[in-house]
Amino acid sequence: DPAIIFDLGGKFDKSFNEAAYNGATRWAEETGNSFAEVELQSDAQREQALRRFAEAGSNPIVMAGFAFGNALGEVAGDYPDTSFVIIDMVVDAPNVRSVVFNEHEGSYLVGYMAAQTSKTNTVGFIGGMDIPLIRKFACGYAQGAKAANPDTTVISNMTGTTGAAWNDPVKGGELTRAQISQGADVVYAAAGGTGIGVLQTAADEGILSIGVDSNQNYLHPGKVLTSMQKRVDNAVYNAMMDGPGLETGLLVMGLGNDGVGYTLDEHNEALISDEMKATVDAVAEKIVAGEIEVHDYMSDETCPSLTF
Amino acid sequence: MEYLTVLQILDSGLRLATPLLFACLAGLFSERAGIFDIGLEGKMLISAFFSAATAFSTGSVWLGLLAGIASSLVLSGIHGLASITFRGNQLISGVAINFLASGLTVLIGLSWFKLGGQTPALQGNARFQSIDLPLADSLSGVPILGPLYSEVLSGHTFLVYIALLCVPLTWYILFRTRFGLRLRAVGENPAAVDTAGVSVVGLRYAAVAICGVLCGLAGAYLATGLGASFVKEMTAGRGFIALAALIFAKWRPWYALYATMLFGLLEAISNRYPSLDLGIVTLPSQFMQALPYILTVVILAGFVGKATPPRAGGEPYVKER
Amino acid sequence: MQANKDISIRVMPGTIHGIIGENGAGKSTLMSILYGFYKADKGEIYIAGTKTSIPDSQAAIAAGIGMVFQHFKLVQNFTVLENVILGAEDGALLGPSLTKARKELTALAAEYELNVDPDAVIQDIGVGMQQRVEILKALYRQADILILDEPTGVLTPAEADQLFRILHRLKDEGKTIILITHKLREIMEATDTVSVMRRGEMTATVKTSETSPEHLAELMVGRKVLLRVDKKPAQPGEKVLEVENLKVVDSKGVVRVKGISFEVRAGEILGIAGVAGNGQSELLEVLGGMRTGTGTIRVNGQEIDLSGKHSDARSRRERGIAHVPEDRQREGLIMDFKAWENIAFGYHDDVKYQSGLLMNNTAIRKDAEGKIERFDVRPANCDLEAKSFSGGNQQKIVLAREIERDPDLLLVGQPTRGVDIGAIEFIHQQIVALRDKGKAILLVSVELEEILSLSDRVAVIFDGQLMGERLPAETDEKELGLMMAGMTSEPDGPVHKAVEAQLAHVHGKAP
Amino acid sequence: MEQLPKWADLVVVPLVGLIMAFVLSMLMVLVTGHDPIQALKLMVSGALGSTYGWGYTLYYATNFIFTGLAVAVAFHASLFNIGGEGQAAIGGLGVALVCLFIPWPHWTIALLAASASAAVFGALWALIPAYLQAKRGSHIVITTIMFNFIAASLLNYVLVNQLRPRGSMDPATAKFPEATHLPSLGDMLGAVGIPFAKGTPANVSLFVALAACVFVYYLIWRTRLGYQLRAFGKSQPAAVYAGINPVKITIITMMISGALAGLMAINNVMGEAERLILGSVEGAGFIGIAVALMGRSHPIGILFAALLFGALYQGGAELGLWTSIPRELVIVIQALVILFTGALDNMVRLMVAKVLIRPKRAEA
Numbered sequence A: 001d002p003a004i005i006f007d008l009g010g011k012f013d014k015s016f017n018e019a020a021y022n023g024a025t026r027w028a029e030e031t032g033n034s035f036a037e038v039e040l041q042s043d044a045q046r047e048q049a050l051r052r053f054a055e056a057g058s059n060p061i062v063m064a065g066f067a068f069g070n071a072l073g074e075v076a077g078d079y080p081d082t083s084f085v086i087i088d089m090v091v092d093a094p095n096v097r098s099v100v101f102n103e104h105e106g107s108y109l110v111g112y113m114a115a116q117t118s119k120t121n122t123v124g125f126i127g128g129m130d131i132p133l134i135r136k137f138a139c140g141y142a143q144g145a146k147a148a149n150p151d152t153t154v155i156s157n158m159t160g161t162t163g164a165a166w167n168d169p170v171k172g173g174e175l176t177r178a179q180i181s182q183g184a185d186v187v188y189a190a191a192g193g194t195g196i197g198v199l200q201t202a203a204d205e206g207i208l209s210i211g212v213d214s215n216q217n218y219l220h221p222g223k224v225l226t227s228m229q230k231r232v233d234n235a236v237y238n239a240m241m242d243g244p245g246l247e248t249g250l251l252v253m254g255l256g257n258d259g260v261g262y263t264l265d266e267h268n269e270a271l272i273s274d275e276m277k278a279t280v281d282a283v284a285e286k287i288v289a290g291e292i293e294v295h296d297y298m299s300d301e302t303c304p305s306l307t308f
Numbered sequence B: 001m002e003y004l005t006v007l008q009i010l011d012s013g014l015r016l017a018t019p020l021l022f023a024c025l026a027g028l029f030s031e032r033a034g035i036f037d038i039g040l041e042g043k044m045l046i047s048a049f050f051s052a053a054t055a056f057s058t059g060s061v062w063l064g065l066l067a068g069i070a071s072s073l074v075l076s077g078i079h080g081l082a083s084i085t086f087r088g089n090q091l092i093s094g095v096a097i098n099f100l101a102s103g104l105t106v107l108i109g110l111s112w113f114k115l116g117g118q119t120p121a122l123q124g125n126a127r128f129q130s131i132d133l134p135l136a137d138s139l140s141g142v143p144i145l146g147p148l149y150s151e152v153l154s155g156h157t158f159l160v161y162i163a164l165l166c167v168p169l170t171w172y173i174l175f176r177t178r179f180g181l182r183l184r185a186v187g188e189n190p191a192a193v194d195t196a197g198v199s200v201v202g203l204r205y206a207a208v209a210i211c212g213v214l215c216g217l218a219g220a221y222l223a224t225g226l227g228a229s230f231v232k233e234m235t236a237g238r239g240f241i242a243l244a245a246l247i248f249a250k251w252r253p254w255y256a257l258y259a260t261m262l263f264g265l266l267e268a269i270s271n272r273y274p275s276l277d278l279g280i281v282t283l284p285s286q287f288m289q290a291l292p293y294i295l296t297v298v299i300l301a302g303f304v305g306k307a308t309p310p311r312a313g314g315e316p317y318v319k320e321r
Numbered sequence C: 001m002q003a004n005k006d007i008s009i010r011v012m013p014g015t016i017h018g019i020i021g022e023n024g025a026g027k028s029t030l031m032s033i034l035y036g037f038y039k040a041d042k043g044e045i046y047i048a049g050t051k052t053s054i055p056d057s058q059a060a061i062a063a064g065i066g067m068v069f070q071h072f073k074l075v076q077n078f079t080v081l082e083n084v085i086l087g088a089e090d091g092a093l094l095g096p097s098l099t100k101a102r103k104e105l106t107a108l109a110a111e112y113e114l115n116v117d118p119d120a121v122i123q124d125i126g127v128g129m130q131q132r133v134e135i136l137k138a139l140y141r142q143a144d145i146l147i148l149d150e151p152t153g154v155l156t157p158a159e160a161d162q163l164f165r166i167l168h169r170l171k172d173e174g175k176t177i178i179l180i181t182h183k184l185r186e187i188m189e190a191t192d193t194v195s196v197m198r199r200g201e202m203t204a205t206v207k208t209s210e211t212s213p214e215h216l217a218e219l220m221v222g223r224k225v226l227l228r229v230d231k232k233p234a235q236p237g238e239k240v241l242e243v244e245n246l247k248v249v250d251s252k253g254v255v256r257v258k259g260i261s262f263e264v265r266a267g268e269i270l271g272i273a274g275v276a277g278n279g280q281s282e283l284l285e286v287l288g289g290m291r292t293g294t295g296t297i298r299v300n301g302q303e304i305d306l307s308g309k310h311s312d313a314r315s316r317r318e319r320g321i322a323h324v325p326e327d328r329q330r331e332g333l334i335m336d337f338k339a340w341e342n343i344a345f346g347y348h349d350d351v352k353y354q355s356g357l358l359m360n361n362t363a364i365r366k367d368a369e370g371k372i373e374r375f376d377v378r379p380a381n382c383d384l385e386a387k388s389f390s391g392g393n394q395q396k397i398v399l400a401r402e403i404e405r406d407p408d409l410l411l412v413g414q415p416t417r418g419v420d421i422g423a424i425e426f427i428h429q430q431i432v433a434l435r436d437k438g439k440a441i442l443l444v445s446v447e448l449e450e451i452l453s454l455s456d457r458v459a460v461i462f463d464g465q466l467m468g469e470r471l472p473a474e475t476d477e478k479e480l481g482l483m484m485a486g487m488t489s490e491p492d493g494p495v496h497k498a499v500e501a502q503l504a505h506v507h508g509k510a511p
Numbered sequence D: 001m002e003q004l005p006k007w008a009d010l011v012v013v014p015l016v017g018l019i020m021a022f023v024l025s026m027l028m029v030l031v032t033g034h035d036p037i038q039a040l041k042l043m044v045s046g047a048l049g050s051t052y053g054w055g056y057t058l059y060y061a062t063n064f065i066f067t068g069l070a071v072a073v074a075f076h077a078s079l080f081n082i083g084g085e086g087q088a089a090i091g092g093l094g095v096a097l098v099c100l101f102i103p104w105p106h107w108t109i110a111l112l113a114a115s116a117s118a119a120v121f122g123a124l125w126a127l128i129p130a131y132l133q134a135k136r137g138s139h140i141v142i143t144t145i146m147f148n149f150i151a152a153s154l155l156n157y158v159l160v161n162q163l164r165p166r167g168s169m170d171p172a173t174a175k176f177p178e179a180t181h182l183p184s185l186g187d188m189l190g191a192v193g194i195p196f197a198k199g200t201p202a203n204v205s206l207f208v209a210l211a212a213c214v215f216v217y218y219l220i221w222r223t224r225l226g227y228q229l230r231a232f233g234k235s236q237p238a239a240v241y242a243g244i245n246p247v248k249i250t251i252i253t254m255m256i257s258g259a260l261a262g263l264m265a266i267n268n269v270m271g272e273a274e275r276l277i278l279g280s281v282e283g284a285g286f287i288g289i290a291v292a293l294m295g296r297s298h299p300i301g302i303l304f305a306a307l308l309f310g311a312l313y314q315g316g317a318e319l320g321l322w323t324s325i326p327r328e329l330v331i332v333i334q335a336l337v338i339l340f341t342g343a344l345d346n347m348v349r350l351m352v353a354k355v356l357i358r359p360k361r362a363e364a
């Protein structure tokens, strides 16, 4: 049986881990099989969980989060017959599949849409903590927004510096209000549980918000412009489907292979005109074709369109 | 800085200060009666959960509020049992209560809503709506004060006004009523109360219960006033900040208002200026996020003298000759 | 253990009934039971002939019993008025209660000469005033039976006189008073009957008029007690302590000591008399290194620092100054430390208590055992915590520690406060013995009797200044009492009124 | 209240409290629809039933010993150090700097240097609150809470902007060089022929923690400093009377406390993660408060309390691995253990006294 290890945020974090969980349950429902799972409480448990599952015969073992990189690096060699799948990080080992997402591309798209929708030419970004991954989101978003309308101002906030930063909807809401008072009328949240507060406040205050990771459009129908979906669920689902002998190596999931993208469903269709959809889809195609180059913050750790 | 920006920051500061104010006054009642309480955080958290859960299930934010208060009171009861009846260590009891709330909220949330410990989002009557104060619109034209009234004071939820009312009320109860006199006395010298023929235990339980009610209000405000659902650990350390504010305020009601407002304002300012470009250097966001805490230390060291806690605080009462 | 064993006591209405006994005899315990503060395991209480059960203080108050505890039960940061009404308020709101109490207080004050400022905060007023508040509390609750546990322990003679005047007046009103005290003089002067307790038992009850102090002392301690200090005339030697123009300002900016000068020679005891709060505590604290001051102080001819790094208590000890502080429980001892640990307290730097990096606990314990034995501390158990000794024995621990250091100068504050006569005798003997070894002793006490009997010279301090010096043989309590109130000549009218007025005057100047 | 014999007070009372906490916890397991007996077995055997379990239990315990001692030392001087969290985090920074930028020939020397650095960094982080308390009377509880937040921000900045290797996603330093890797308990015991599970994080720091216990014992009860510190904690006026400088004692005590908290970093940062990550302290600073209080501020008590919490952590991890019991249940169990062995201990004592003393009376 496969196993999945969730990061410290827990499997119900309303975004990243939850997407992974959804992928796994979808697999379980479709195949009727079961999987082992664990939510970590401590950093020391990363290696522990990997080893315990490997020793118990779980295969493949999927782990959600860049923080597993080190632990997996240590462990992978000890269990050559077990396949590992790590998401959001590259680990170079023969029995590891590394799945990374082009979050910047997806963020570029939703940034583009945000700027198109904005009447005030001001859009906001609210991140959980100031870490490279979140900068990657923010940077793509800002670039997209400026591409749609060079006059756009992008306001960016980080929630905090402790673990509480990912679970503070109240602060998320207050940051949203602060951005609204500075003119923002579309805000994009990449902040886990804090994002709940961002989306809520945006809906309350009559502006639009953009969800992240999972499709969060349903949370406030008609008030969430779209969600930057990161198909972690697909990555997990595919890995489990592929089973023990899965293909290893680097797997980049971007716009081209539906790894990232914006969401359009019954909850937000009224917000996105056909014209807008056409423009955005065209932009997406250009990105895939390489005509538009979206700057990846991680490539050189700079962000031309936003200062942190 | 423009006046409007100032107003917006004040407005945000007031919202952020409200839960701190409730919790700070809660701590004030408890500690004035001689019972230290580092479990404010836990009581807020459990109330946040039960108020959101009940409001969602019943569709009534008022029932939610009651449930939040009731749950906070249960934890208060445990604290009272440990620290009053069984004369245990008040700090340990507080620590235990924080853990208990942190675990129980998610555990119960998981089994009730299957949403990973969160509650579903509250809508309509299941949450507090903002209230426009009378004449807010017509007065907004008055220069300076008008906008202050309509932008900052008006347009908050019911609980914000309750919190503000709690300040004079607390002052009145403490300094103008028999109960307040006895409560302050029991935190200073329980033996004096005991020999005067008044029950020390009864008074302390009453204080702890009031603390529970106020923490309940704080939690309910977080989940049903400011936010619209419960998210695990959503108190995010506010109970500890309230405790700091309490010491800052030297255990006095009006100062509690000022101290919590200061915390609220500092946070609002750092929200508004995620990173500050000073021309020569740009202060990084981490610095701006730490700024409220740094300033607190500076203010504390520079302007607030020594704070003397209630003399009998933290010590269980044992009769002695 | 049993604190009270099969005690029967009968107190007649309209009398003052004294109770005496050694420290730990069970006096306070008995009275606490009467006041419903403790429960007796068995026994019955009759008030005015009817059996009354007193499960708690509420019941005691209802039965007309009022109690002034040895350690006052006042809320330090409350006003007098607030303390008086606490627990006896009339309604849920304070306002009316306060107004009523203010009126009542004025009436009581007029009736019994119990003047206090109703708006003064307890921590700002002297102990004498605090005691009046305690009495007022009882009267406000309309007590018919008033129990006072060691009420004069901390009072000055003038204050004590005033208290007894009040008590007599109350007695004349028909109230019943139970008075616990260690001072036989008070028993003789104030009471109608007296009961003696020993080790939890009531050993005797006698009419005061039919007994004598010596007899009572013997009943109490079980042996003959020397009630007077037996000492030879002093043989003053070199100047050990010279104080010139010493000024002390407290943390609130109030000048407590206003430029005083005096000297103490080897082999003599200088007693400083004065009403508490007139600067004598600050004087001792500066000399003991607990406070800073300005002026010049020489010890054995060498000047000592009054501020800065070398003005702390450690430096003082290095200069041969030992200090028995006024408040043994707050300062002189760590109440939670074992007796042996307390023996090293203040001298913990002593090389003979060290072995390498660590403290040599065996050495300290051995040292402590010797001291405790020589000073007859009871129980002679080094491993008991200081708090489980009685006041008298706690004081013996402090004295043992300080006197056995053989200091050049011993500072002693209130050496026998709250201590029973057996222990007083012993403590006085030890102080005189040190003097006879040629050491200088500075004694501060509010107890005039003690000052007069111990000192070789007496100085009176008033309002931070020395009013003058007298030889004990050439003065009396009356003269000293006047000087303590800042007066040099006999006033017109009643003395106590003039004293009170004078003190109030000073109090107004330096709150 | 009746006086219990010492052995009953030290052994029976905590044990009964523990049992009560577990009975309640297992009731909760039952209510949430799981098998309590299996859960209990899993927890106990997972934590203590194998050297593998011990390897983790001892690792967590090591953390808690350090933070528990830190809180305890301050407690003896009547100072409430809530800042263990921040001091341990900054201690981690000290370890990281030493390990990353100085080439060490051997782990022993690296450990010494890292310990010193961790202690110094932790002590310095406690210095400002201590100074403000001593000189300005600023309440140490507030300042240490504030310094926890400030430490988090500082660390966030340093890790994201300064120490993170270029191109790395993880807000963490690079891995420390091989020469600084500490031998694990498994390696060490293996070398002397005792079989012990490999790959568990307990490492040589455990012995440093044990040494710290001994150090604290001697410091508090056998040295002059400890004597002064305890006297100061019991009565400040008396301390002044005895010539003990309150400012000096406050600052020194808090620095020792901070140093002990900082030392924790050699276990989690140097011993386990072998790099500094964000949020590496994981609440151990707060657990330290509970550990110190439950251990009655005595090193031996702290040792046992730390072991208990270590076992709870590891037992909880096993629950998470092999059952679908939510991890929050472990938090509830911790809460109940703290409640019954720490706060309601008098209630338990009363119950034990009823059972132990009544029959004795009947005999007499």
Ligand SMILES: Nc1ncnc2c1ncn2[C@@H]1O[C@H](COP(=O)(O)OP(=O)(O)OP(=O)(O)O)[C@@H](O)[C@H]1O
Pocket: B321, C001, C002, C003, C004, C021, C022, C023, C024, C025, C026, C027, C028, C029, C030, C070, C390, C391, C420
């Ligand atoms: N609740 C109690 N538990 C244990 N021992 C007690 C208790 N109450 C009183 N005792 C003991 O009873 C004895 C009497 O104490 P009490 O305070 O009544 O003495 P006292 O006569 O008032 O002494 P003093 O003159 O010092 O005031 C003491 O030895 C004390 O140890």
Ligand SMILES: Nc1ncnc2c1ncn2[C@@H]1O[C@H](COP(=O)(O)OP(=O)(O)OP(=O)(O)O)[C@@H](O)[C@H]1O
Pocket: B320, B321, C023, C024, C028, C070, C329, C387, C388, C389, C390, C391, C392, C417, C418, C419
């Ligand atoms: N908590 C206690 N438990 C048991 N015995 C006590 C306790 N406190 C005091 N005692 C005992 O009670 C007796 C009297 O104590 P008390 O405090 O009244 O002493 P004291 O001589 O009046 O001293 P002081 O004047 O300083 O109060 C002593 O024998 C002491 O050992």
Ligand SMILES: [Mg+2]
Pocket: C027, C028, C029, C070, C149
């Ligand atoms: Mg007594």
Ligand SMILES: [Mg+2]
Pocket: B321, C028, C070
């Ligand atoms: Mg007594």
